[in-house]
Amino acid sequence: MSPPVFRFAPSPNGRLHLGHAYSALLNVAMARAAGGRFLLRIEDIDTWRCTPALTEAMLADLAWLGLHWEEPVLRQSEHISVYTQAQQRLKEEGLLYPCFCSRQDISRAGSDGPRDPEGQPVYPGTCRHMAKEERDRRLACGEAAAWRIDMAKAVALLAAPLVFIEAGEGSDRSETAHPENWGDVVLIRKDIATSYHIAVVVDDARQGIxxxxRGRDLFHATSIHRLLQHLLALPVPVYVHHKLIDDEQGRKLSKSLGSRSLADLRQEGVSPADVRRALGFS
Known part of the structure; x- marks a missing residue:
């Protein structure tokens, strides 16, 4: 039997903080306890924000923590064609449609409607109802479009509810996925030739994860991932959504909030051993 495979997959769009350190160290600890493998994946499809300099800084931070990973490291920006193949399969099955709406259009149209699990307006389906001739004309003119999944059509293909195993916290349990709560999510962004959702499920499958x-904040996104795994006939991993590390104000550590980075802590004289102890890894 092949050993279990774990992965830490950060996005180098800012400096790593203690929340990243916790997730990385937990993956390493669980891999070691299970006699498994630990992989590092760089999720850098957003090449506008994920720069080579930030990637190198991230690798330096993880090495400073004492982490070791298998080489070569998979860098998503080098594998866009693989994600395009998965997207094309969904297009051929009639499950994706182009969306020409701006964020402002979506905000106005969905302001009074239902919200997704992250509290954002569910896309009201404006472009889903567009005539094929109009779609084709606008695409032929070179108008930028995101591609959304027709969630109702995709869910209608399911013969049974989607489930996944949520491990950790003492016992495994079966969770039911609810992708319909997300509405017609974007699977190909306007500015990037793919999306997080497509890339993560394709890479988890091809790396044998x-x-x-990963963090508890991604629990609800697992519903989208389970749907894509089903539609693309991909294997289903076991999931563990761990606790988040908060700051002094009780807010989740975040790059966008300017949370103190591992580099900041290192400059203040904090050692890797100090970080491990503070996070519960002796």
């Missing part, structure tokens, strides 16, 4: 250990 058996256990996805």
């Amino acid at each position: 058996t256990h996805v250990v």
Whole structure:
């Protein structure tokens, strides 16, 4: 039997903080306890924000923590064609449609409607109802479009509810996925030739990831991932959605909030051993 495979998959769009350190160290600890493998994946499809300099800084931070990973490291920006193949399969099955709406259009149209699990307006389906001739004309003119999944059509293909195993916290349990709560999510962005959702499920499958250990803030996104795994006939890993590390104000550590980075802590004289102890890894 092949050993279990774990992965840490950060996006180098800012400096790593203690929340990243916790997730990375937990993946390493669980891989070691299971006699498994630990992989590092760089999720850098957003090449506008994910720069080579930030990637190198991220690798330096992880090395400073004492992490070791298998080489070569998969860098998503080098594999866009693989994600395009998965997207094309969904297009051929009539499950994706182009969306020409701006963020402002969506905000106005969905302001009084239902909200997704992250609290954002669910896309009201404006472009889903557009005539094919109009879609084709606008695409032929070179108008920028995102591609959304027709969620109702995709869910109608399911013969049974989608489930996944949520491990950790003492016992495994079966969770039911609810992708319909997200509405017609974007699977190909206007500015990037793919999306996080497509890339992550494709890479987990081709890297043979058996256990996805990530933050609790991604629990609801697993419903989208389970749907894509079903539609693309991909294997289903075990999931562990771990606790988040908060700051002094009780807010989740975040790059956008300017949370103190590992580099900041290092400059203040904090050692890797100090970080490990503070996060519960002796």
